[in-house]
Amino acid sequence: MIALPNALKAIGGAHSGIDPAHLLDVLDVNGNAYYWSDRPVNAPTVLSPYLIPSTPGYPLPVAAVLGPGQYVAWAFPTQAEGEGDFHTSIHGSNCSGSCDQFFDGPFTAKNRFRLFNFQPSTLPLGAIVDSCHLVSNYSCTNTASNDFGVTAPGAGIAITPTGLPGVASSYQAWLQNTVSSGEISIFFGIDRENFTIYSTGLCVIYHLPGSAAVVGGGGGSNPLNVTPGYGPYKPWILAVPKITFNRSLQTDIGQFILQNLSGDVLSRDFERIMRRSALEGAFFVYRLWDPSANAAWLEMHGTFSVDAFGVDTVTLKGSQLLNPAQDDTPNEIFCENCQNQWGRARCGATGTTECQYSFQTCQVVEHFRGFLNSYETNYGEAIANVATRPTNRRRKI
């Protein structure tokens, strides 16, 4: 049994005057996270979105580990130029990082190429950049480890963040804050005999004020003084199911009903969610959350299936993770006949005549998968070893 947090013990049930809130963290099968509630709640989240590259096949920065409430945006260069032995080109005006920079012979001096005119994704209004990682897909013939890598700042190949038309203000702020010299110098390539960069991009990790990344573990604390009531949880939940927790294998199932009206004048929010993800099979964590204790009375983990998209509501059927009905098990029954197919691996018979699937005709009895209904009956008689003196087991309290 999981002990209740002390804060909940101190408050007690239904004495605080604040009705518990319903929190729903959802992680769909594509790694998008959604946070829904039945009222604006600034509570810590328990599920985080996966790191998803915006370009298929693009390498992910190892150092980029998303915390709760953090998101990813990408910036790609659209222009490049090389010095010395470098030959550079960028594919198209908006190349999503695809480029060719290659060197045909040994470096004899520092050779530099520049990637610039980065075209970043538009960050949401008020986004705060937490970190940035340069990601590059490259190959080289020299395998020495100390003369090529990603570092900044330094000499060698430089990425110059100049000329950023249409960049979100917070994005510019990040570049200016990070790049004191006006350049990010990343690559060293002195001793390479052959060196090719296939693609390059900047992975930007950011969060929105009021999200869990800011609030940390304490819903209710408000270190950035964000507008109260506008945390990561959107008040979309209209109804939650009555959940009966069973101590057996019976699965807890219930329907969550969410509003399906929000969005712009053309598209509902759920249209967008369904366009870019799949809620069928999405993982969810439901919590009955007490805001005054910053803790959950109940918590349920499970998966969703989409029941119905109504004209104004969406119904999601939640099933707890332990759901034996979804187990893939062999279609076998408990009976006198062997459930193995003759001659297959589970049977093990190697003869030429098929058995009759009975124990009597079994050719590999140690693999017999059936119920034996013949019992030995000739046990010898013996006096039962039972107590013969009555014992009064009543106790005086």
Added chain:
Amino acid sequence: MPATDVLNPVAGWTPAEGDSINPSYNFVRNRPSTLLRKKPIGGHAWERETQNTGHVFELGWTGRTWATIQRVKWYYEQYERGGFFTFKNWDAGGREYVGKFTSISQETETMNARWNISAVFEEVPSAPMVNYPSDWDHDAVLLQVNSDWSEQQLAVKDASSWSEATTATLPAITLGGRLRGSGVGAIPLSNVVMTNPGTAGDWATYEYRGYGFKLWLSTGPAFGKADVYVDDVLLSTVDCNAVANTGPVAALTNQNMPLDIHRVMVSCDGTTSGSGTTITWWALQVMR
């Protein structure tokens, strides 16, 4: 014949009927809600426009001549199925409505040669009008890019094409009979806009229920041309380029549109008569 057939073309008494064809006092003008609304326990309600239905009048004629009763009944019979006619609300500025009688009562004779009758007149959408509603100062509403909950209402091509910004200059505009905007003593308006650098083909669309519209776009030296589509048909190309920054102006007014759910789309043209190509959408003023 339909829209030009006016049930009550004049406000007063007409000798042909020996009566006024206008309904008696105490008639009702109503507009049923066209919104779907859902509200969670906390937070605000979520709403969405779903219907294009218009005004409903519950009209009555009390103690009228037989000629008046005949007139009302004829309009009911003539336009009952597949038709519409014009009704003028004379006491409310003479605004016209196009619709039909959807129900009518049995006439009753209440005194010598005097009858009572009542009927329900419902406005029909998509019907052309002789005179479209034009009282912008009192009947029109302003639909801005965000709701009052700061949730984006303007639909855009994709999230990275248009970005939210603010305009330093607001127009002075009368809404609901009160001056709003940047004028002295005016009631403030939201200064949030959606802006695009002028990438050709980047579009922003507002779908609304109502009649005509005024499209408010920012003008100045940084702004370019925009193609304005109404219900997917190119209406006009407006040039937002100007010598000085004037803030949002009514770049395009299209008053003569029937009641319906309409879509106004601004597609960046990518060209300009000056130096800039930016397109900035402030609001859509819609006649109701």
